[in-house]
Amino acid sequence: MARAPKQAEDRLLVDAIEGVRLPRENPLLFGHGAMEQALLDAYRSGRMHHAWLLAGDRGIGKATLAFRFARFALAHPDARDPALASLGDLAVSADHPVARRIANGSHPNLLHLQRDWDDRGKRFRTELSVDVVRRIVPFLGTTAGEGGWRFVLVDPADDMNRSAANALLKALEEPPPRTIFFLMAETPGRLLPTILSRCRVLRMPSLADGAVERVLRDVDPASLRSGQEHEVALKLAEGSPRRYIELVREDGLALQHLLSETLASGHPRMMLKLADLVGQTGSGLLPRFMDLYSGYLHRRIRGEAEPGASVDPPMLPIVIWAELWEKAARSAAEVDTYNLDVRQFVLDVLETTAEAIRRPVSHGVA
Template identity: 50%
Template sequence: MAKAPIIEEVPEFDEVDGLPLPREQTRLYGHELAETELLDAYRSQRFHHAWILGGPKGIGKATLAFRFARFILEHPDRFSTPVMAANSLYVPPESHSAQMVAAGSHADLLHLRRPWDLKGKRFKRDLPVDEVRRTTGFFGSTAAGGNWRICIVDSADDMNQSAANALLKILEEPPKQSLFILLSHNPGRLLPTIRSRCRKLTMRKLEEPMIEHALTEMGCGPSGNTEALHTLADGSLRQAALAANGGALDIAQEFTGLVETITNLDMIRAHGFADKIAARGAEDAWNTFFRACAHILEQSTA
């Protein structure tokens, strides 16, 4: 009897231990004004078909994007009583729309991100044009009940030139009842023609008390050196979770120790550290290294 083929489990892009995936997250931390702006826009007479949610990485842009998508899919009539009476974009997690979004299986929601390279065992370096072209079939079919179709581009910064041009083409002639939500860590670097076709919503870094509150609620609250944690986090809940889990703090402390002994550097230790942050799949360690560098430079010039 032939053995069943082994199906390789594909990791979730940008997954962080201790944090729910953005599509699963039912709480929004610290972005009430941004949430209100989206809600008011949705129930207004002129709702824009494309939005850029801009701000530093890890502050909650994807969480807000999925929260907005979940609300629209649950309440497709923009002028219904529940929408007009709502004071947030909250949707109960037991609702059908919320469950489908959390599972990543809602037929009317397309989430574009850097794909997994099965051969290289890593995520591709950019978001290629083939991913963006998936929108053709997605918007070409009829939405369930004739309702909204929503595409989240996560993140638009990752698109290569061909992908950006393909997205621009569909933004220029958007399908009926379509919504595009582009996440960007640096909106100023997007194509000007893409920016001009989107309404921009800028999201800010989280305050330290809000980060501690969020981590505590999610069961990975800070312990020990909270000052170092917030230095590394720099307003990012994602980076704070990495630090709270120990790995990021260890990286930063190891690098700081190397800098402090720079005049009598242990080359074996230094090479070991370099191998650690340059290893395949060590993007978070690499980002932590740069944050630590920035902090040391700030201290030296203060």
């Protein structure tokens, strides 16, 4: 979706959505009480693990939880303080000095690592690079102030290339005292086994519809729709408030409708229309197309109806849908990395999918 990137420490932020609070600015957390309690209990026990992996779908609150805990620990640096025993969550007032500094990206004890902006390419880089991850070295080499805790947030960790992952592994192997790493990941299986083995894993579920609506009312009430449009967006969001916002802004639902109708009909003219739309120079629609296509395939695997579609989707063996996704994801990565023709890629995906629907046997499934 179109973004208005925010500026922090002279760097653009990949996760910024215009008019929506960043995770570091958000004092509230919905739908993840059990995860919050697990972190609070670990902290109060005095045996806080040094590395945590927050695993789950994008846009469900992983980074929000990581910032929420960092805010709490920096505001309450003594885990043995008897006053903490009566606290039931990790809430810290937005007016607290620690909260204000984290919100504006200026707290010296917190390092947030994400894909950075490529000035030459005028876009965010496709990987979290080793140069970004190496910022950990000088960060941990300084003396920690304001309570002594330091936090490194890698967001998301599955964006790292191999060199970046190896650099992170070295930091995880020899962490300084009172240093906590939070790694966010949609697909933990992409991480090095040696990284996974050093992390305590919290698997964060997608939010229930009611929790999604609560988040939207808090962070972006203008995005909330009504009637059928809301029901379709809520279904397609699959428990992710961020995905809901992306769908309802800038004709995301219209793109989804065109995709589902195109795949249902298999009509070449509709395929060309969709490929032209996504492949238009400067459209920035490829990530959204891939997210919508992924959602379509996942609903086919689960045997669910297609929200808002006028034609029932076909029922095929799961292996066909899985093969289509693997091929599309691999090709999309190549398109992004090597700046290949987006229009042709989309057309290939649509034609391959339509062919699989027409002739499943030709795709290796009887």
